[in-house]
Amino acid sequence: MTAEWKHKIFDGKKGDFNDLALDVFGFQYHHNPVYRAYTDALGIKPELVTKVGQIPFLPIGFFKTHVVKTTDFEPEKVFESSGTTGMVNSLHYVKSTGLYEESFTRGFEAVYGPVTDWCIIGLLPSYLERSGSSLVYMTDRLIQRSRHPESGFYLYEYDKLFDILTILEAQQQPTLVIGVTFALLDFAEKYRLPLKYTILMETGGMKGRRKEMVRPEVHAAIQLSFGPAPIHSEYGMTEMLSQAYSKGEGVFHCPPWMKVLLRDDEDPLQVRSFGSGVINVIDLANIYSCSFIATDDVGKLYPDGSFEVLGRIDGSDMRGCGLMVV
Numbered sequence: 001m002t003a004e005w006k007h008k009i010f011d012g013k014k015g016d017f018n019d020l021a022l023d024v025f026g027f028q029y030h031h032n033p034v035y036r037a038y039t040d041a042l043g044i045k046p047e048l049v050t051k052v053g054q055i056p057f058l059p060i061g062f063f064k065t066h067v068v069k070t071t072d073f074e075p076e077k078v079f080e081s082s083g084t085t086g087m088v089n090s091l092h093y094v095k096s097t098g099l100y101e102e103s104f105t106r107g108f109e110a111v112y113g114p115v116t117d118w119c120i121i122g123l124l125p126s127y128l129e130r131s132g133s134s135l136v137y138m139t140d141r142l143i144q145r146s147r148h149p150e151s152g153f154y155l156y157e158y159d160k161l162f163d164i165l166t167i168l169e170a171q172q173q174p175t176l177v178i179g180v181t182f183a184l185l186d187f188a189e190k191y192r193l194p195l196k197y198t199i200l201m202e203t204g205g206m207k208g209r210r211k212e213m214v215r216p217e218v219h220a221a222i223q224l225s226f227g228p229a230p231i232h233s234e235y236g237m238t239e240m241l242s243q244a245y246s247k248g249e250g251v252f253h254c255p256p257w258m259k260v261l262l263r264d265d266e267d268p269l270q271v272r273s274f275g276s277g278v279i280n281v282i283d284l285a286n287i288y289s290c291s292f293i294a295t296d297d298v299g300k301l302y303p304d305g306s307f308e309v310l311g312r313i314d315g316s317d318m319r320g321c322g323l324m325v326v
Contacts, residue, residue, distance in 0.1 A: 006099060009257045009284045010106055017259060018052050021282055024291050025055045032070040034062060035290050042269070053261065053271045057280045057294035063090035063239045070288045071095070080132035081238040090238050092134065095288035100241045103285040104138045105145070107255040111245045112176070119148040119168055123179035123187065124203075125155045134238050135203060139178050148173075156183075162191045165198055172197050178234070179203065181218055188225040201232040201245075215250045215309070235309060239293055241285040244307075253306050257284040260307045263294060274301050278313060 012020055028035050029046045039046065039056050049055055062068055065088075069075075073095045081090040094100055109115060122128075122139040143151040150168065154161050161177075168175045175198040179187070184202055200222060213221075219231040230248030244252040244260070254260060262277030264270040271280060279299040284291050300308045 005287045006102060009287065010102060012256075017256065017284075020284060021052050021055065021259075021291070022049065024284055024287060025049060027287070028070045028290060028292075032068070032290060034058075034066045034068050035070070035292075038062070052259075052282070053273070055282075055292050057263070057268075057271075057292045058290045059294045060090070060237075060239055060296060062290075063092060064088045067091075067093065068289050069093050069095075070290065073288065077137070078132065079134040079137070079238050080130075082126065082130065082133070092238050092289060094241070097137075099285060099287070100134075100137070101141055103241045103255075103257070104141070104243060107243050107245070107258075108142065110255055111247070111253075115142055115145040116147060117174055118142075118146050118151075119173050119175040120146045120151045121161070121164075121175065121177045122153040123161065123177055123183045124153065125183055126180055128153060128155060134241075135178075135236065138236075138243075142178075156186075158187050158190055161187065162193065165193060165195070169193070169195065169197055175199070176201060181213075184222055185218065188222045192225045195226045195229055198226075199229070199232050200226060201234055203234045203236070214311075219250070237295070239286075239289070240281060240283045241289075242283045250308050251302075251306050252308070258282065259305065260299070260301055262299065262301050265298075265313065268294065272301075274303050276300050276310075279307070279309070 008020060026046060029039055035058055038058055042056055044056050075093040075095060076097045077094040079092040079094060105115065112118065120143045122143065124136060124139065127133040127136045150164055165175065177198060178201050181202045181204055184200060202218065222231050232248065233246040233250060234243050235252045236243035242255055242258040244254045244258065246252045259282040261271050261273060261280045262275060263280050265278050279295045279297040281293045281295055282291055283293065296313050298310045298313055300310060
């Protein structure tokens with residue numbers, strides 16, 4: 001079944017998304033007890049769901065309180081969200097790490113080209129200091145696939161990172177630094193280096209190390225030291241197996257098997273395809289957990305499917321890849 005779904009999800013024809021999403025909804029309704037119970041509690045009859053906008057989206061908090069699995073399986077990996085002491089973290093039970101690797105590799109290469117063209121550097125100190133991070137798993141696999149001798153992780157080794165980036169710039173080597181926001185800001189405060197061949201990609205998250213900032217403020221601070229090139233961003237989370245990327249200005253684009261919709265903050269069953277609201281994500285790669293997730297992120301969605309993340313709804317956890325506040 002995994003191979004069959006992989007083919008449908010990643011090799012489907014353009015324009016098949018809505019039909020496939022409805023197929024996935026039916027599959028998950030019948031094989032995911034938590035999602036079925038939630039759908040039934042809303043009074044939604046699966047046979048009457050004929051449009052993507054009618055599909056119920058599972059509140060992301062269910063990944064903290066329930067085991068969200070489609071079909072019965074022993075997970076190859078369990079990813080855990082980050083959080084402060086005493087906080088209940090989300091758990092994502094992953095049936096196939098191969099499915100995750102297929103998703104993030106295809107998603108990355110659709111935007112940046114072959115991984116082997118890049119030197120990949122992970123500046124993820126807070127994530128490396130705990131286990132179960134999906135972001136560390138993804139970055140580690142990209143580092144391995146790049147096969148560049150300087151690819152690797154850095155904790156707080158800013159001096160070493162600066163020296164290596166200086167050498168890579170002189171070699172005109174395309175380099176990608178995937179960094180948690182607070183670490184990129186710390187690095188930017190200590191060094192200045194105009195980057196022509198290096199992309200800095202922030203993944204969100206202050207981890208309690210700094211005051212929360214809006215994304216334009218973060219990017220402007222980093223660009224003072226490493227600009228004028230734009231700062232890229234990644235939008236992903238523990239509960240998803242896919243990522244959206246921004247090449248600047250905080251506007252994200254999804255891979256073909258992922259889509260963002262918006263729900264009304266007063267009526268969560270009112271879903272729309274553009275404007276402002278709270279972000280709902282369809283991630284078809286989540287075939288064995290739940291592909292329809294109601295996040296806590298507030299956003300703006302454009303008619304072409306691109307979107308911005310403006311902050312988080314009141315009372316939600318500032319966690320993981322949770323981005324900056326409004």
